[in-house]
Amino acid sequence: MDDFDFLHGSWDVANRRLTTPLRSDPGTWVEFPGHAVVRPLFGGAGNIDEITFPTSGRQGVTLRLFDQETERWSLHWSDSRTGRLDPPVVGAFTGDRGDFHGEDTYNGRPIRVHFAWYRLGPDTARWEQEFSADDGDSWELNWIMDLTRTGWVNG
Numbered sequence: 001m002d003d004f005d006f007l008h009g010s011w012d013v014a015n016r017r018l019t020t021p022l023r024s025d026p027g028t029w030v031e032f033p034g035h036a037v038v039r040p041l042f043g044g045a046g047n048i049d050e051i052t053f054p055t056s057g058r059q060g061v062t063l064r065l066f067d068q069e070t071e072r073w074s075l076h077w078s079d080s081r082t083g084r085l086d087p088p089v090v091g092a093f094t095g096d097r098g099d100f101h102g103e104d105t106y107n108g109r110p111i112r113v114h115f116a117w118y119r120l121g122p123d124t125a126r127w128e129q130e131f132s133a134d135d136g137d138s139w140e141l142n143w144i145m146d147l148t149r150t151g152w153v154n155g
Contacts, residue, residue: 002044003073003093004064006119010151011036013051018142022106022133032056034145039153041065075100075115089115096120112136123149 013034018027038049045066052059059080066073074088091100098117105111111131118126129143 003066003098004038004047004117005040005044006122007038007047007049007125008040009038009149009153011038011125011147012150014146014148015053016144016146018140021131021140021142022109022111035150036147037153073098073100089113091115093117106131106133109133114139 013036015032015034016029017032018029020027032053032055034051034053036049036051038047040047042065045068047064049062049064050059051061061078063076064073065076072090072092074090076088077086078084079086087102087104089100089102091098096119098115100115100117102113103110104113111133112135114130114132116126116128116130118128120126125147127143127145127147128141130139130141132139
């Protein structure tokens, strides 16, 4: 249940994102900054993070909840551009790596989504997002966030 405790605090976030995922051409990667603040909920059985992308005027929020019965996490994302809560990705940590899978749509087509979280030390972490449009036979990495701690946040 304490899998995401490492994430509590404030972070500078270096983003690298593919501008047009799931296309036949290689696409273009863009880099942009972010700043996130992650706060615990429910005594560690959940947390919420707010991220700001200052160069685009966008914001996002992730709600992470630990299901006591299944012992798995559900991660829910919302972006200020849409105001909608995306379908969750669900999974767990093994050691310092967390893998979370779900189903969604991208540009009207059904996809599978994979998030990977990496605990890289007390003050660094990485998140990656992949999409699959062929039912998980192949995956395309389309967003990487490298996080560097800037401070601590208490419950």
